[in-house]
Amino acid sequence: MLMSLAMRVSKTDVRPRRLGTIWYQMIVTVIGLIYLTAHHPSEAAPLGDGNSDTFVDATEESRIQFVHNSPFTPDRHTHLAFGSGIGWIDFDSDDLPDLYAAQGVPFEPKRSSAGPESVSDCLYRNLGNGRFRDISNVCGLNDNDYSMGLAVGDFDNDGFQDIHVTNFGLNRLLGNNGDGTFTEIAAASGVADAGFGASCTWADLDDDGSLDLFVVNYVKLDSDNYELCTIEHNGGRYGITCHPRSLLPTRDVLFRSHGDGRFSDGTERAGMPQSPAAQGLGVVAADLDADGDIDVYVANDSVANDLWMNQGNGQLSNEAMSSGTAFNRAGQREAGMGVVVGDVDGDGLPDLFVTNYYGETNTLYRNEAAGFFLDVTDEFGLGSSSRLKLGFGTSLFDFDNDGWLDLFVANGHVHDRPEILGENETFAQRPQLFQNQGGRRFTEVSDSAGPYFQRHVVGRSCAVADYDRDGWQDLAIGHLNSSLVLLHNEARDPRMKSLRIQLIGVRSNRNAIGAVVDVRIGEQRLTRFRTGSSGYLSCDEGCLTIGVGTSETPADVTIRWPGGESQTFRSLHSGRRHVLIEGRQALQLADDDRFP
Amino acid sequence: MIAFHKKNSFWIRAALIALLAVGVAFIAFRPNRLEQARKDAARGATYRATKQYIAYLDESPEDHGVRLELAVLLKPRDSEAALEQLLKIPPSTPEYPEAIRHVAHIAIVGEQDELAEDALQKLDQVRPNDAGVALSLAELYYRRARYDQSLPWAREAVRLQPDRALSRLLLAEVLDNLKRPGDMLEPLRKAIELDSDLYPAHANLAYALQYSGNPEEAETEARWCLARQPEDIRVRRWLAMILRDRGEYDAALNEIRLAIAGAPTDVDCRIVEADLLLFRREAEEAYNALIPLYRVHSNRRDYLSSLARAAAMSGRREESRRYQQEIVQIMEEQAAEVNPSLTVPKESPTGMRP
Numbered sequence: 001m002l003m004s005l006a007m008r009v010s011k012t013d014v015r016p017r018r019l020g021t022i023w024y025q026m027i028v029t030v031i032g033l034i035y036l037t038a039h040h041p042s043e044a045a046p047l048g049d050g051n052s053d054t055f056v057d058a059t060e061e062s063r064i065q066f067v068h069n070s071p072f073t074p075d076r077h078t079h080l081a082f083g084s085g086i087g088w089i090d091f092d093s094d095d096l097p098d099l100y101a102a103q104g105v106p107f108e109p110k111r112s113s114a115g116p117e118s119v120s121d122c123l124y125r126n127l128g129n130g131r132f133r134d135i136s137n138v139c140g141l142n143d144n145d146y147s148m149g150l151a152v153g154d155f156d157n158d159g160f161q162d163i164h165v166t167n168f169g170l171n172r173l174l175g176n177n178g179d180g181t182f183t184e185i186a187a188a189s190g191v192a193d194a195g196f197g198a199s200c201t202w203a204d205l206d207d208d209g210s211l212d213l214f215v216v217n218y219v220k221l222d223s224d225n226y227e228l229c230t231i232e233h234n235g236g237r238y239g240i241t242c243h244p245r246s247l248l249p250t251r252d253v254l255f256r257s258h259g260d261g262r263f264s265d266g267t268e269r270a271g272m273p274q275s276p277a278a279q280g281l282g283v284v285a286a287d288l289d290a291d292g293d294i295d296v297y298v299a300n301d302s303v304a305n306d307l308w309m310n311q312g313n314g315q316l317s318n319e320a321m322s323s324g325t326a327f328n329r330a331g332q333r334e335a336g337m338g339v340v341v342g343d344v345d346g347d348g349l350p351d352l353f354v355t356n357y358y359g360e361t362n363t364l365y366r367n368e369a370a371g372f373f374l375d376v377t378d379e380f381g382l383g384s385s386s387r388l389k390l391g392f393g394t395s396l397f398d399f400d401n402d403g404w405l406d407l408f409v410a411n412g413h414v415h416d417r418p419e420i421l422g423e424n425e426t427f428a429q430r431p432q433l434f435q436n437q438g439g440r441r442f443t444e445v446s447d448s449a450g451p452y453f454q455r456h457v458v459g460r461s462c463a464v465a466d467y468d469r470d471g472w473q474d475l476a477i478g479h480l481n482s483s484l485v486l487l488h489n490e491a492r493d494p495r496m497k498s499l500r501i502q503l504i505g506v507r508s509n510r511n512a513i514g515a516v517v518d519v520r521i522g523e524q525r526l527t528r529f530r531t532g533s534s535g536y537l538s539c540d541e542g543c544l545t546i547g548v549g550t551s552e553t554p555a556d557v558t559i560r561w562p563g564g565e566s567q568t569f570r571s572l573h574s575g576r577r578h579v580l581i582e583g584r585q586a587l588q589l590a591d592d593d594r595f596p
Numbered sequence: 597m598i599a600f601h602k603k604n605s606f607w608i609r610a611a612l613i614a615l616l617a618v619g620v621a622f623i624a625f626r627p628n629r630l631e632q633a634r635k636d637a638a639r640g641a642t643y644r645a646t647k648q649y650i651a652y653l654d655e656s657p658e659d660h661g662v663r664l665e666l667a668v669l670l671k672p673r674d675s676e677a678a679l680e681q682l683l684k685i686p687p688s689t690p691e692y693p694e695a696i697r698h699v700a701h702i703a704i705v706g707e708q709d710e711l712a713e714d715a716l717q718k719l720d721q722v723r724p725n726d727a728g729v730a731l732s733l734a735e736l737y738y739r740r741a742r743y744d745q746s747l748p749w750a751r752e753a754v755r756l757q758p759d760r761a762l763s764r765l766l767l768a769e770v771l772d773n774l775k776r777p778g779d780m781l782e783p784l785r786k787a788i789e790l791d792s793d794l795y796p797a798h799a800n801l802a803y804a805l806q807y808s809g810n811p812e813e814a815e816t817e818a819r820w821c822l823a824r825q826p827e828d829i830r831v832r833r834w835l836a837m838i839l840r841d842r843g844e845y846d847a848a849l850n851e852i853r854l855a856i857a858g859a860p861t862d863v864d865c866r867i868v869e870a871d872l873l874l875f876r877r878e879a880e881e882a883y884n885a886l887i888p889l890y891r892v893h894s895n896r897r898d899y900l901s902s903l904a905r906a907a908a909m910s911g912r913r914e915e916s917r918r919y920q921q922e923i924v925q926i927m928e929e930q931a932a933e934v935n936p937s938l939t940v941p942k943e944s945p946t947g948m949r950p
Contacts, residue, residue, distance in 0.1 A: 321920040322913065324905055329871065331901030331923045359775055368877075372908050378841050379875045384809040388778045425776070441843045
């Protein structure tokens with residue numbers, strides 16, 4: 001990132017030349033001289049029923065009282081501006097997504113080991129009645145480092161989801177004991193990477209049925225070796241969050257699973273050192289070239305993005321340049337923060353959406369097949385709406401269950417001092433909700449999306465889950481040094497249906513991370529991707545809620561399991577949860593598992 | 597004999613007295629140097645006037661009012677000589693503000709920016725709240741691309757003369773160059789309020805609105821401009837981009853082709869056209885539209901990026917890779933030219949600041 005600083009765009013940026021410049025030069029110069037000598041001193045359809053808010057703030061009702069703790073120092077230590085992730089995890093396997101919130105911590109240069117006054121990451125157990133309970137103390141979290149990104153995945157295939165958390169410091173792997181507690185096993189498992197970690201993701205990159213771990217690192221900073229930056233403005237000198245290119249980048253790390261709960265650093269063997277280290281923040285893993293193996297895309301801050309195409313032999317090759325995803329359409333490197341994958345135009349291929357810095361657009365890369373992507377940001381209506389925002393977290397999810405993926409973006413600046421920003425370049429910014437118009441473009445519908453979308457907040461992370469199992473996807477949003485917000489989806493158009501799919505891998509990894517879900521209802525085709533992380537530092541729930549529109553026709557669902565094996569499950573009804581197990585028939589669930 | 601002598605002596609004396617009287621009258625009534633200088637100046641005899649002024653000032657070097665007169669006389673013909681006189685006028689004199697104003701004027705006309713800056717800053721001290729000074733300083737810094745220094749003066753010029761539309765236009769320009777096009781809206785709207793026919797304000801407003809996410813209003817402004825200057829290629833290109841942003845792809849393509857008809861080699865128009873074609877997956881056509889411009893525009897990243905995408909989507913992957921490499925090369929070459937604000941000064945690079 002962030003970057004950046006207020007002026008992150010180089011002089012070489014190409015913008016339309018405006019007509020006024022030349023006119024102005026002529027007119028004003030003449031007039032100025034005269035002064036001296038003359039002694040003059042949204043196309044969007046209405047949301048929901050049109051009378052109510054689409055999203056309602058349910059934080060208080062849920063009893064989630066998480067306040068992120070990341071106060072700025074006078075020196076504006078860089079890592080304090082980035083926020084922390086949130087993730088949905090069904091840690092107790094009760095089919096109710098629980099919420100993990102990573103926590104920051106005030107910066108002290110020589111902090112001793114965590115004391116009782118320190119704050120920790122929090123785990124909120126979903127009680128099933130719209131309420132949550134903080135169980136952090138009983139389940140053994142106690143992470144007192146500054147936590148950044150997280151990824152949820154059953155890395156040891158024991159049926160219980162585990163959590164990997166990157167820190168500003170030593171990363172942690174929280175192994176789920178299956179009894180409601182976790183054990184920190186990063187060192188024992190070989191993933192205790194140190195440094196300034198950002199997003200991370202689970203993915204089976206070598207198709208051995210075990211999840212590997214990809215950790216994105218940002219820059220070389222640590223508590224004892226902390227580079228600070230200042231800026232002069234109007235005669236004053238201010239501490240400022242450093243521009244990423246003024247700091248040394250650190251290399252991302254790929255941890256290969258041995259299949260027995262242990263990992264080893266596979267970065268070099270995968271060929272990743274072929275590319276220079278970069279200031280990475282966001283990551284997503286999916287089969288981006290539809291060749292049956294999982295690829296990794298990394299959103300880097302102010303330098304070219306990386307697209308690690310899996311060569312199928314354990315080797316990763318950075319194809320960002322040739323794929324068209326390194327830069328934006330104008331050949332500019334952007335300040336990537338979050339990244340999310342999804343089929344936004346209904347062609348069955350995974351598209352990429354990257355959030356970027358203020359003054360840049362967020363960027364939508366449409367998958368053109370054969371490993372090439374086209375920047376279609378402006379054509380999809382996402383360009384000018386994002387230029388005056390600094391995007392971080394993002395979610396592609398179908399909030400209105402019409403079968404098309406909509407878009408949420410959490411916005412907020414990294415600089416909190418208005419005197420060094422423009423008039424409209426505020427620290428707190430409005431979040432944005434975009435409605436997909438039939439795969440052709442997006443229309444912003446923030447104004448009618450509910451009170452939360454009218455507020456100026458310092459948004460960072462976000463993650464999607466249908467936490468109350470009503471068939472409509474909800475949204476949790478993390479804010480820098482502020483309260484987490486849980487938004488309940490009340491679009492609830494009774495005509496719109498969804499089906500919920502839980503995937504269980506057998507030959508492939510247990511959580512089926514990396515699977516492609518192809519839903520066919522008559523002529524309609526919906527493609528969804530099961531990923532091991534999402535957006536910025538965060539993780540959506542693993543169970544997929546798929547809006548199918550008004551169709552009452554049962555769906556045929558084809559799963560392309562990680563590794564390439566396909567399996568079709570026929571006649572799955574909407575309004576139900578379907579457990580699809582690799583190599584088996586769909587699991588029939590009791591009638592009480594229906595939802596509207 | 598005696599009588600003759602007495603008679604002659606009388607006449608000689610009378611003649612001498614008369615001569616003396618005439619001489620005194622001549623001396624008493626002839627014009628002095630200063631008056632002569634002024635008369636010469638009024639007659640347009642500048643050279644003679646200058647000589648008279650200089651002679652006078654040699655005798656009266658402290659007469660700074662006259663020195664200012666001389667400088668004003670010299671200014672249109674010999675600005676260096678005028679400057680020489682003006683710079684001799686000390687700050688303690690009442691003529692100083694006027695003198696320094698002329699210095700600023702001469703410096704601006706002569707593009708002596710440092711001298712102009714110095715003079716204008718001094719003028720601001722002796723005559724604060726002078727809109728002309730603020731405007732001139734804003735313009736001076738703007739011309740020198742010192743936009744951050746231009747901004748406060750542009751704001752001051754607007755504050756001092758709120759009804760002057762052009763000052764608001766300048767303020768908008770400065771903000772744009774500070775990469776703050778979102779902040780241009782207010783001054784441009786106000787400029788149009790003050791002068792509803794100010795074409796550049798409408799055109800720039802179309803640009804700023806499109807940039808900041810208001811394509812509907814941007815389209816109105818662009819169409820206002822095109823109704824008056826239909827040959828304006830830039831505004832037509834913006835209109836095409838506005839229509840693209842609104843999802844009216846066919847209309848956008850029509851507009852950009854109208855623009856291209858007026859300027860077939862305009863690379864900005866060609867890039868917009870190519871992007872629209874690529875969006876429609878008409879890659880071959882996009883490639884063919886771009887490739888003829890390569891020789892001239894191969895140093896432009898946006899052009900190369902568009903060409904690279906067109907090449908890749910039309911099956912020319914290796915060629916595309918080459919263009920991408922050229923983009924990287926340009927990026928590296930331009931690395932030193934990045935916005936100065938990016939080169940953040942650091943302190944205590946390896947530790948905490950005291």
